[in-house]
Amino acid sequence: MATWAEGVTVAVMLEFSTAAVVYCVLVAAVFLGLWLYYDRRDHLRFEAERRKTTFHCIRCDAIYAAAQGLQLCRCPKCGHENVRLRF
Numbered sequence: 084m085a086t087w088a089e090g091v092t093v094a095v096m097l098e099f100s101t102a103a104v105v106y107c108v109l110v111a112a113v114f115l116g117l118w119l120y121y122d123r124r125d126h127l128r129f130e131a132e133r134r135k136t137t138f139h140c141i142r143c144d145a146i147y148a149a150a151q152g153l154q155l156c157r158c159p160k161c162g163h164e165n166v167r168l169r170f
């Protein structure tokens with residue numbers, strides 16, 4: 084039969100392990116949140132970098148790229164405004 088002291092010890096240990104589990108879950112949640120945040124941010128950055136519109140200058144024959152969504156862009160070499168390349 085358990086004594087009163089043993090009962091208290093078990094209760095304290097249970098409370099401690101519960102606190103440890105809660106602490107671990109909180110730490111895991113914080114790291115998961117940070118990971119998701121930075122992963123999404125890097126992904127968006129990479130997508131913005133990757134998705135570019137290509138232009139071909141009809142005056143000086145240069146090929147250059149600009150941010151996505153632009154229909155018209157000035158040539159960096161000669162300044163002639165070109166429409167985007169369509170494939």
Ligand SMILES: [Zn+2]
Pocket residue numbers: 140141142143144145158159160161162163
């Ligand atoms: Zn040009």
